[in-house]
Amino acid sequence: MKEAMPQTRRALVVIDVQREYESGGLPIEYPPLEVSLAAIGRAMDAAQRAAIPVVVVQNTGPAGSPLFARDSDGWQLHPVVSSRPRDHWVEKRLPDAFAETDLGRWLVGRGIDTIAVAGYMTHNCVDSTVKHALHAGYRVEVLSDATGALPYSNGAGHVSARDIHEAFTVVMQSRFAAVMSVDEWVEVLAGRREPARDSIFASSRRAREAA
Numbered sequence: 001m002k003e004a005m006p007q008t009r010r011a012l013v014v015i016d017v018q019r020e021y022e023s024g025g026l027p028i029e030y031p032p033l034e035v036s037l038a039a040i041g042r043a044m045d046a047a048q049r050a051a052i053p054v055v056v057v058q059n060t061g062p063a064g065s066p067l068f069a070r071d072s073d074g075w076q077l078h079p080v081v082s083s084r085p086r087d088h089w090v091e092k093r094l095p096d097a098f099a100e101t102d103l104g105r106w107l108v109g110r111g112i113d114t115i116a117v118a119g120y121m122t123h124n125c126v127d128s129t130v131k132h133a134l135h136a137g138y139r140v141e142v143l144s145d146a147t148g149a150l151p152y153s154n155g156a157g158h159v160s161a162r163d164i165h166e167a168f169t170v171v172m173q174s175r176f177a178a179v180m181s182v183d184e185w186v187e188v189l190a191g192r193r194e195p196a197r198d199s200i201f202a203s204s205r206r207a208r209e210a211a
Contacts (some may be wrong), residue, residue, distance in 0.1 A: 008139075011112045012047040014040060015057045015097055015119030015126055017081040021148070024074030025067050028120060028148035029161035037080045039146035039182045040118050044084045046182070050189045053087040053110065057097045057119065096128040104136065114139040116185060117177070118146035123168045130177050140177040141195055143185055144169050174203040 017040055021028045028036060047054050058077060061068035068075050076082075090101045098104050107115070115138050117126055126147050133140045149165035152158070159167075173179040178195035180188070187193045 008114050009111050010114040010116060010141075011053045011055055011107060011110070012043060012116045012118065013055045013057060013097060013103075013129065014044065014081055014086075015117065015129060016059045016121075017056075017078045017119050018058065018068065018074065019076045019078060020068055020074035021120050022078060026121075026150055029150050030165050031145055031148055033148065036120075036146055036148040037078065039143065041080045041084065043116070043118050043143055043146050043182045043185065044081070046186045046189060047116075048085060052116075052189070053112075054085065055088045055090060055103065055106070056081055056086040057090045057092055057101075057103070057125075059125065060091055060093055062093075092125075095125045096132045097125065098129065098132045098136070107138075112138070114141065116141040116143060118143045118182075120148055122147040122149045122165045127168055127172065130172055134176050139195075141185065141188075142169065142172055142177045142179045143182050144179050145181045170203070173198050174200050 017037070020026050022033060027033070044054055056077065058075075059068050060070050060075065063069065088106055090097060090103050092099065092101050094100060115133055117130055117140065119126060126142065130140050130142060147165070149161045149168070151161045152164065169179050175198075178197045180195065184193065188195055
């Protein structure tokens with residue numbers, strides 16, 4: 001008799017969906033903010049329907065910081081998140097949502113083995129949280145249309161928000177997470193599909209063959 005597969009114990013982690021990314025100093029550009037906000041709302045609603053716990057993470061900057069200063073308008077959670085139920089709230093001061101917070105302890109206490117990640121930014125807090133989660137032994141899912149990026153220009157060069165978002169999601173899919181849209185994630189929750197995972201070797205080989 002075939003042994004039954006263990007049931008996935010999943011949590012949705014919604015990172016830093018705050019006003020700073022809408023009307024503050026870090027306006028999200030890609031995917032367009034209205035697209036990612038709507039996707040975040042759909043993900044939270046889907047999690048609630050499926051009895052999946054939702055963790056809301058809120059970033060706090062140092063006192064006097066131009067970004068995310070406590071109680072500033074930019075620090076406030078966006079209504080898409082604040083108006084919906086959550087099971088746990090995490091305040092963080094570093095990009096990684098596990099760093100110096102109780103997130104890991106909270107997940108362990110509930111037997112969570114898989115986390116789905118949404119929020120901002122794809123290349124910063126989402127990326128660092130995903131990598132920590134993988135190294136801690138979690139299976140990780142990234143909801144790509146429920147995340148977002150902005151452009152950078154510095155001494156190393158200039159990169160558009162779209163290029164940053166796409167590069168980081170491709171890299172995450174190559175090893176660190178199963179990257180999918182919220183609609184695809186809803187199908188996973190319903191048992192209609194499995195999360196697609198990949199490898200560095202296969203991802204690199206496809207690129208070389210395509211070239």
